[in-house]
Amino acid sequence: MVLYRKLIPVPFGVALAFVLATVLAIMPAQCDASDYIIGEGDxxxxxxxxxxxxxxxxxxxxxxxxxxxxxxxxxxxxxxxxxxxxxxxxxxxxxxxxxxxxxxxxxxFRSQKAVIMGEVMKPGLYKLKGRTSFLELVSMAGGLTRDAGDTALVKRKSRRAKGEEEIATIDLVRLIKEGDTSLDVPVLEGDSIYVAKAGLIFVTGEVKRPDAYKYEDNTSIIKAITMAGGFTDKASAGRVKIIRKVDGKEQIVDNVNMDDPVLSGDVIVIPESFF
The missing domain is CATH 3.30.1950.10 (wza like domain)
Structure with a gap:
């Protein structure tokens, strides 16, 4: 039995990438270099x-x-x-x-470098010239992939404690979709940026749109089924089960309550009715 298809109708990463392109097109140039870190050659x-x-x-x-x-x-x-x-x-x-x-x-400006990995089209090491923001670096890396999640991590050397690192989280939904450019932090020399992959849930079997869907906190089984268009006429609504990975092993959860929350990576299976 095929549990899911690889194609996602409206992937979250695609939506973010589209909005990202729009934001970059209308965003004013960033001229403030007050937080730029000076180094050799400047x-x-x-x-x-x-x-x-x-x-x-x-x-x-x-x-x-x-x-x-x-x-x-x-x-x-x-x-x-x-x-x-x-x-x-x-x-x-x-x-x-x-x-x-x-x-x-x-x-x-001298040439500085930063690394961006994860769900961008061209991950790797990039040279920075002048003040470069997070969104500008994402654009340099070809934009977000279709599998991009709603979080990015920025790891940089601490300026308060020598030898230590600081990690900041960027909410991509607030930054890109909602336009909160206060989160468009400057990228500094030596930064490592990781764009996380979106968590997915899979709804398969007797639903109208069996597919993979973006996982969100507090998503219930019935909400996931609704996202998939609801039951078909052949669905056995009382025999819904979940295939879930626990410690790397697949387990089948049956006798579920429709209001139970799903977890990222869950496969919700709606079997066909015998009658």
């Missing part, structure tokens, strides 16, 4: 309001240093643009200038 223009003699353009050296008037050599690699501004302001305020207003601009 060229910075630093200005101090009211002190044009201190304006300087410097390329970050291999050891992460720049030279700044009055202050000499400064180590700035690994700092965000906003942090560099604060640091220089603090140093200038210590005996040089009263209440200095420092602005830092990136004249030239």
């Amino acid at each position: 060229v910075l223009k630093i200005m101090v309001y009211g002190h044009s003699d201190l304006t300087t353009v410097e390329r970050v050296s291999g050891n992460g240093m720049i030279n700044f008037p009055l202050l000499g050599q400064l180590s700035i690699a690994g700092l965000a643009v906003s942090e560099i501004s604060i640091r220089i302001s603090s140093l200038l305020a210590d005996g040089y200038i009263v209440d200095p207003q420092v602005s830092v601009f990136i004249e030239e």
